[in-house]
Amino acid sequence: MVLAAGAGRRLRPDTDGLPKALLPVDGPVTILDIALRNLAAVGLRDVTVVVGYAAGAIRDRAAALEAEHGVRLTLVNNDRAEEWNNAYSLWLAREHFAAGALLVNGDTVHPVSVEKTLLGAAGNLSQAGIVLAVDDVKRLADEEMKVVTGPDGRLTRITKLMDPAQAHGEYIGATLIDPAAAAPLADALEATWRRDPSLYYEDGYQEFADRGGVIGTAPIGVVDWVEVDNHDDLRRARQIAARCL
Numbered sequence: 001m002v003l004a005a006g007a008g009r010r011l012r013p014d015t016d017g018l019p020k021a022l023l024p025v026d027g028p029v030t031i032l033d034i035a036l037r038n039l040a041a042v043g044l045r046d047v048t049v050v051v052g053y054a055a056g057a058i059r060d061r062a063a064a065l066e067a068e069h070g071v072r073l074t075l076v077n078n079d080r081a082e083e084w085n086n087a088y089s090l091w092l093a094r095e096h097f098a099a100g101a102l103l104v105n106g107d108t109v110h111p112v113s114v115e116k117t118l119l120g121a122a123g124n125l126s127q128a129g130i131v132l133a134v135d136d137v138k139r140l141a142d143e144e145m146k147v148v149t150g151p152d153g154r155l156t157r158i159t160k161l162m163d164p165a166q167a168h169g170e171y172i173g174a175t176l177i178d179p180a181a182a183a184p185l186a187d188a189l190e191a192t193w194r195r196d197p198s199l200y201y202e203d204g205y206q207e208f209a210d211r212g213g214v215i216g217t218a219p220i221g222v223v224d225w226v227e228v229d230n231h232d233d234l235r236r237a238r239q240i241a242a243r244c245l
Contacts, residue, residue: 001047001097002035005081005089012232019054020228021106026241031228032058034241035104036069036087038112042119048074048096049106050089052081084197087189087204094186097177105173109237110225118176121218128154128216129181130205134220136169143229144170145202147217155215158202160185169217171202172225176218184213190208 004017008020015023029064032049035242039047051058055077062073076230090103097103101127102115114133121131134147146167150159158171177185188211189204224243226236 001048001050001093001101001103002032002039002106003050003086003089003103004032004058005050005055005078005086006074007053007082008107008228011228011234014231014234016052016053018057019051019106022057023228023234024133025234025237026088029241031109031237032065032106033068034066034109035106036071038101038110038115039104040069040071041112042102044102044115045071046074047071047103048076048093048145048161050076050078050093052078052089055081060136080197084193085200087199087201088193088197090201090204091189091193094182094189097185098182100179100182101177103175103177105227107228108173108225109228109240110172110174110220111223113223114172114174114220114225117218117220121216122169122176122178128214129178130185130208130213131176131216131218132205133172133174133220134156134169134217135172135223135225137222138170140164140167140170145173145200148172149217153217155205155209155217156217158206158209160200169219172220173227181208181213184208184211188213229245 008015022030027115076093149168188207192204224240
């Protein structure tokens with residue numbers, strides 16, 4: 001599953017009429033190409049893509065993306081993507097993660113080792129319905145989606161709004177969802193966006209944990225990756241793609 005509904009306002013004019021996921025990072029290769037390639041590489045070929053801003057650009061390329069990466073795409077439309085945040089986007093895809101899913105953000109460039117780490121960690125984290133890929137090596141600043149974990153590696157807090165010195169790492173935008181966690185996660189996401197539609201899906205994860213749901217974490221090790229929010233990030237994404245992917 002790929003979340004690719006965001007408008008990418010800080011990346012304009014590059015995102016005028018183009019979703020962030022379709023920004024090229026290695027010649028014609030886009031962020032979405034890398035996401036689909038990674039998912040296919042670990043055997044996940046039925047892929048749901050949540051679209052919103054400039055959704056037509058992804059629809060127009062869907063057949064070519066399927067042929068290029070050997071995947072079958074299902075597009076879920078968020079018609080409020082330019083008004084509301086991504087807690088709503090992920091909730092809209094609830095029927096598609098009901099049987100379990102590996103979710104990646106459509107604005108993140110990382111190697112397939114991240115997906116492999118998540119899939120490998122699933123069997124080692126008993127009772128964890130959700131597993132988050134976490135960078136516990138990177139030095140954190142204010143913008144990052146920070147996580148706090150207990151001694152057993154389970155998440156206790158996830159937010160951007162905390163002192164980086166108190167965090168144990170950064171959630172990098174990749175999640176493994178077990179089928180048993182799907183319904184309570186959907187309920188937590190609905191409660192989150194109904195409370196405030198500007199909230200992130202990670203706020204839904206916090207709601208899920210506050211309700212007693214178990215969220216595990218999987219450290220990714222020393223990995224070059226980037227979340228593409230601005231033009232500096234885009235330049236780094238292109239360096240990573242050219243060097244490592």
